[in-house]
Amino acid sequence: MNLIRAYFRNVTDGLLTPFRSVYENRSLYSILVKRDMVNRTSGTVLGKLWPLVQPTLQVLGYWFLFDIVFAMRANRGPDYLEYLLSGMVPWLCIAEILTRSTMMFREFSPLYRRNPFPLEILPLLIMTIPCLVFGAVYFILNLLLAGPEKAMFSLLVMPMLMLWLLPLCFLLPVLGLFIKDFTQAIPFLLMITMFLTPILYFPTMLPEGFRQFIWLNPFSDLMAVIHGLVQGSEYSWLNLGRPFLIWFLLLGPSWLVFRRSIPHIREVLS
Amino acid sequence: MTNAAISLKDVSKFYKYYEKEIDRIKEILTGNPRYQQIHALKPVSFEVAKGEVLGVIGQNGAGKSTLLKVLAKTIIPSTGEIQINGRIAALLELGASFHPDMTGAENVYLSCAIQGLSKKEIAVIYDEIVAFAEIGDFIERPVKTYSSGMFVRLAFSIATHIDPEILIIDEALSVGDGAFSRKSFDRIMDFKDAGKTILFCSHSMYQVEALCDRVIWLEKGQIRKVGSPVDVITQYSELVRMASPKEESLDKTSNEEKEKFQQEVESTNVKSIPSIVDVLVRVGDKVGNVHKVISGESDLEISVVFDPGEGVPLASVAIAFSGGDGRILSSTGSVHDGVVLSLNEKGQGVAKVVFPQLALLRGNYYLDIALLCEKGIHLYETIRRAAEIHVEQKGLERGFVVLPHRWENTND
Numbered sequence: 001m002n003l004i005r006a007y008f009r010n011v012t013d014g015l016l017t018p019f020r021s022v023y024e025n026r027s028l029y030s031i032l033v034k035r036d037m038v039n040r041t042s043g044t045v046l047g048k049l050w051p052l053v054q055p056t057l058q059v060l061g062y063w064f065l066f067d068i069v070f071a072m073r074a075n076r077g078p079d080y081l082e083y084l085l086s087g088m089v090p091w092l093c094i095a096e097i098l099t100r101s102t103m104m105f106r107e108f109s110p111l112y113r114r115n116p117f118p119l120e121i122l123p124l125l126i127m128t129i130p131c132l133v134f135g136a137v138y139f140i141l142n143l144l145l146a147g148p149e150k151a152m153f154s155l156l157v158m159p160m161l162m163l164w165l166l167p168l169c170f171l172l173p174v175l176g177l178f179i180k181d182f183t184q185a186i187p188f189l190l191m192i193t194m195f196l197t198p199i200l201y202f203p204t205m206l207p208e209g210f211r212q213f214i215w216l217n218p219f220s221d222l223m224a225v226i227h228g229l230v231q232g233s234e235y236s237w238l239n240l241g242r243p244f245l246i247w248f249l250l251l252g253p254s255w256l257v258f259r260r261s262i263p264h265i266r267e268v269l270s
Numbered sequence: 271m272t273n274a275a276i277s278l279k280d281v282s283k284f285y286k287y288y289e290k291e292i293d294r295i296k297e298i299l300t301g302n303p304r305y306q307q308i309h310a311l312k313p314v315s316f317e318v319a320k321g322e323v324l325g326v327i328g329q330n331g332a333g334k335s336t337l338l339k340v341l342a343k344t345i346i347p348s349t350g351e352i353q354i355n356g357r358i359a360a361l362l363e364l365g366a367s368f369h370p371d372m373t374g375a376e377n378v379y380l381s382c383a384i385q386g387l388s389k390k391e392i393a394v395i396y397d398e399i400v401a402f403a404e405i406g407d408f409i410e411r412p413v414k415t416y417s418s419g420m421f422v423r424l425a426f427s428i429a430t431h432i433d434p435e436i437l438i439i440d441e442a443l444s445v446g447d448g449a450f451s452r453k454s455f456d457r458i459m460d461f462k463d464a465g466k467t468i469l470f471c472s473h474s475m476y477q478v479e480a481l482c483d484r485v486i487w488l489e490k491g492q493i494r495k496v497g498s499p500v501d502v503i504t505q506y507s508e509l510v511r512m513a514s515p516k517e518e519s520l521d522k523t524s525n526e527e528k529e530k531f532q533q534e535v536e537s538t539n540v541k542s543i544p545s546i547v548d549v550l551v552r553v554g555d556k557v558g559n560v561h562k563v564i565s566g567e568s569d570l571e572i573s574v575v576f577d578p579g580e581g582v583p584l585a586s587v588a589i590a591f592s593g594g595d596g597r598i599l600s601s602t603g604s605v606h607d608g609v610v611l612s613l614n615e616k617g618q619g620v621a622k623v624v625f626p627q628l629a630l631l632r633g634n635y636y637l638d639i640a641l642l643c644e645k646g647i648h649l650y651e652t653i654r655r656a657a658e659i660h661v662e663q664k665g666l667e668r669g670f671v672v673l674p675h676r677w678e679n680t681n682d
Contacts, residue, residue, distance in 0.1 A: 027392070028383035035380065038371055114366035115384050116343035178295040261298045263346050267285060268294070 007252050014170065014255025021120045029121055032111075036129045051133040052140075059088050059141070066200055082145055086230040087199040087223050089141065090157055093134035094165065094219075095190045100126050101169045102176030102183045105265055112266070119262055123169035124162070131158040142230060153229045164222065164243060167250035170258035177268060178261075198223055218243045274355070275436055275467035276318040276341065281350030282491075283311040283336050310336040312491045313350060318467055320355075320435075325482035325499060326471040327506055333491040334471045338362060338438050341469065356435025356467070357385070364445065365425030370414035374405060374424055377413050381428045395431045402457075403427035404450065422446050426454055436467045443470075443477060444648060448543050452582060455648040475503045480647050511597070544579035544650045546641050547618060551657040559656070563628055565663035566672060570625040572657075576641055578619045583644040584611055587621035590638040591630065591659075599635070599670050605646035628661070629672040635659045 022029050041050055067080055100107070104126055111117055135158035143151040175182045194200075197219040203211060214220045221239045228235035286305035288294045293304040311333040318324050328334050339345045340352065342360035367384055368377045378399055382392040400409050403424040408416060416424070426445045430437075437458070444455035462468060462481065472478050478485060478499060485502040487495045495502050550573040553561045563570065574587050588603035604611055604621055614620050637657040641650045 025383070025386075027379075027387070027389045030389075031376070031380050031383050035369055035372055035376070038369075038376075110369075111367050111384065114344050114363045117384060174298065175295070178291065178298070257298055260301070264286070264294060264298065266345060 010252035010256050011248065014167070014251045014258075017255070018120050018124045018166070021118050022124050025118050025121055028118075029125065032121075032125055033128050036125070040129070051129075052137055055089060055092055055134055055137045056141070058092055059085055059137075062088055062200065082231065083202065083227070084200065085141055085145065086154070086227055087197075089134055089138045090161060090226055091194060091197070091199050091219075091223075093130050093158065094161060095194070096130045096134075097127050097161075097165055098168060098172060098190060099186055100130075101172040102186050104169075104173040105177045119265070120258075122173070123166060123258075127162050127165060127169060131162050134158065146230070150230055150232075156229060157226055160225075161222075164247055167247060167254040170254040171250070174257055174261045177265065193217065193219055196220075215242065218246050273320050274317040274353070275320045275322070276355075276469075277353040278317070278341075279315050279351045280313040281311070281315070281340060281347045281352055282309070282313040283333075283340055283345060284309045284348045309491050311340070311347075314493050315350075316486065316493070316496065318469065320467055321465040322484060323462060323468045323470060323482045325478040325485040326469060326488060327473075327475070327478060327485060327503070328488035328494075329510065331490075332488040334488055335440065336491075337488065338440055338469065338471055342438055354436065357432060358436045358438060359385075359429045359432055359434035360438040360440075361426070361429055361442070361445070362438065362440050364429060365413075365421050368413050368421070368425065371412050373412055374403075374409040374416070375400075377424070378409075378428055381425075382432060385432050387432060395433075399424075399427045399431045402431065402453075419447050419450070423450055430454075430457055430461070434461075434466065436469070437461050438469045438471075440471050441473065443472075443481075452543060452643070452648060452650075455643070459645075475507055477647060479503050480645075542577065542580045544576055544582065544585040544619070544641055546574060546576045546639065546651050546653060548575040549573070549639050549653060549656045550575075551637065560658045561660065563630075563659055563661050565631055565661050565665075566627050566629060568628055570628045570659070572623050572625075572637065572639075574621045574639055574641075575614075576619045576621075578613065578617070579650075584613075584619060585650060586611065586642050586644055586646050588640040588642060588646065589623060590640070592636050592638055593670070594634055594636075598638075599630075603640075603642070603646055605642070605644070628659075629674075630659070630661045631667055631669055631671060632661055632663045633670065635661065 037051070063081055063084055066084065101123070104122055108122055112119060135155070138154050138157065139151050142154040172182075172186075176186075196214065196217050198206075198214065203214060203220070203224075206214065215238075221243045224233075224235045224239040225243075227233045228239070284307040286294075287308050288297075288305050296302075297304045314337070326334050326337060336345070338360070339362065340347045341354070342358060342362055344360075344362070367381055369380065372380065375396075378396060379389070379392055382395075383389075403409075403420075403426075405416070405420045405424055408420060409424075413421065413424075423446050439458065443458055444451040446454055458468075468481075470478065470481060482499050485497065485499045486493055487502050487506050495505065550557055551559065551561060552571040552573075553563055553568050561570075572589060574589075576585060576587070578584055586603060586605045588601060588605075590598045590601035592598050602623065604623075609621075611619050611621050635658075636655040637659065638652060638654050639656045640652045642648060643650070
């Protein structure tokens, strides 16, 4: 009984502490978000346009390869470009956040090493700029290709991702800091995950026997929900329930790990 | 106690040593400890009253820095409780959180925000910070374009403008170069005069004794002694001398300050600060840098001529005799002797001191000259080994110096 209560406390703490801390340190947070933007754009010619141009180019690249070169047009379902776009932009956002999260403690060490610093704002901080940037690209592209109504729905996607990725943003920084091999492996893991997730292809294009296994990958469920929200394709309660269950089971332990590792972080880096 | 600014109860810090790095992650995941402890600070308890200036002394590795960092909240103590009443400004590693690509102005906001100030609060002090740092239009340029002097000026200005109640100082009572060095020293003295609590950690026993109300002596992570500066420093210096006789010298602090902040002297925009122009050492009619002196007979006359600088009270002068091993055998200072120096007709400061019938015994000695602020704390300039004195003697006395003495007739 106590164990269950302790578990729930960890879940609520893990969910609330980062948001509370961001609120309490809001001026610090807003300055750091700005600093993050400076980091991305300083020294470039296009400057402030780059964050918008880069994801757009990435999407266009994939579209060119799969739609034009491979001529992978779907016989059923919605238009391929629209489909590719609605899955690819959120995925690029996820990939960027997860890659960065493994380096999070190293990246911000100049800030907290010699200062009292609220480390628990970092997970939300590293998600903010990617979500804002990809969110903007996502909205604009949807507005152009699918109209204002679907574009409005697309605005829901980034906040949802931010919330769902929170446990991973507790866990991956700790793993990335203490096990350096992990940082090396993450690009490979992300690539495999992308291929196992229906982003470049429709789930219906998979062989019959294989199709049931893609739901072992929570990102498949996530994509089904996103496609449903933005494109109006069908999705079931299972697609919502499975990621939620994983999220719920992961949040408590990952927050515990994050909290326990805080006293170690400065020692490892100094 | 309600009037304590800082209160520590059984505060300790041990670093965790893991045989394999992987053990660390295992510990985090399972919660079972797998480390060996390396103590940097064993449990210490003490209080610092509001307005008190507390000195922290000890040899390298004694745990001074760990203690200061624990108080500055940059490391988390392993055990114990710390209560701190009031905002802390730590002059530990200045500018460590600056982002090189952001402008000075943005870094002001960033540093203040890390200290917990809101944007409104920062806006109020922003102009003062920039004015004090004297970096002009550079405030709108990225910090990476700053010289190291500008960098440290801005960082110091930020650290001391957040209206701290408690100031933590590691080693240096001043930062930057030339005129700013004096200005930063004055600012720290203002904090002292305003009754702020100060924790001052230094190797310069002279400065600790001059400033502190109470001193803590740390040794191997433990408090060896707490007490008045005179008591603690006397014992400590004795121990340091026994361990390594060459440690002491007049300009020790200044060297450490220089290493610490890697100052560069900027010739531009520096108001003239006091500096030594000339040192004249005279024995009889002879003036020069090397003298032969007869113990107990020759008079030694030293004149120090200095440029008084601009906008600062007239400086003071100190003179020290040291042996070949660098240990100071005797010293004297105009502040301590209550002498106010004067200007000559050229507007230069002049200090003249005579040692009649020099009481040093046979041996080679060196004269070190120091130019200090009017309080005798802030060091403008030193000249090491300004002159060499070879003392010869007629008698067979042993030692360094003849003490004033008289033999009394016991037959009375």
